[in-house]
Amino acid sequence: MKSKIIIAVALFVTIQATAQFNTFRGAGFEVNYPASFKAHGAPGSLELNLESVFFTSPDNLVEFYIFSPIHKGGVANDIALKANEKLAPGEVSNGKTTIAKYWTIIAKDNSYERTYQESIDVKTGDNWVIGLKYKNQAAFNKYRNEYLAFKKSYHKTGSGNASQSTASIPKLNASFGYEEKDDEQTGGSLTTVYLLFNSNKYKLGTIHGSGDNIDKSDFLSKKIPASAIAACGAWYAGSGSYYYIIQKGTKIVLYQGYNGEEDPNISWQKVKEF
Helix, strand or coil: HHHHHHHHHHHHHHHHHHEEEEEEECCCCCEECCCEEECCCCCCCCCCCCCCCEEECCCEEEEEEECCCCCCCCCCCCCCCCCCCEEECCEEEEECEEEEEEEEECCCCCCCEEEEEEEEEECCCEEEEEEEECCHHHHHHHHHHHHHHHHHHHHCCCHHHHHHHHCCCCCCCEEEEEEEEEECCCCCEEEEEEEEEECCEEEEEECCCCCCCCCCHCCCCCCCCCCCCCCEEEEEEEEEEEEEEEEEEEEEEEEEEECCCCCCCEEEEEEEEE
């Protein structure tokens, strides 16, 4: 009997040691993640984001994800469907307090899967996304318990803490500027688009058509986050070119998008940070 007790205690200590978690504190939220995982920004980014974070396992088999926007209605652009992926049928669950949306993205070569859940608070409109990317079923099984603990640990830090987190981050002011001229080759217009920020004028590019601001009432139909500072674009000869800017921490982030008559859905990509 005594030997069994010793074995049980030893087993308990081992489980505790392998299940240690760190706490990541974002802008108005907290989440616990395995201490052996590395927290980082979106692929290709060297900086952590106050709203969305990736956590990668030491063997690179899985990647946890959290998106908790400061402003309600935020869009998780950093997990958008890629050209080498396909979208599996999703599901929506309408609860009394929360609307839950579930979807899975699969690599076309079956090298990995990504699965996500977006929760929307019915009363406040706040939304957040939690997800998992894994290379195969064995990888999923290996980190299943850690992911469930990660998912369960997420919580808003409340209006008081959130205001303290965001109070130290000044609201940035930025806008678009335009220079339009005739296009002798097409007989139409060419618009050079500029970002006006911090008393500087940055040239973003030249688009066909007459560029102008996009009204905030049109943000949803164009898949622009409600928290975006400004958006603009032009339509010419059956295709559209667009930009929007959004504040991420202390920086302005620029996104660029395109669409056409055959595919009216705008494909957005992050271009640059200012």
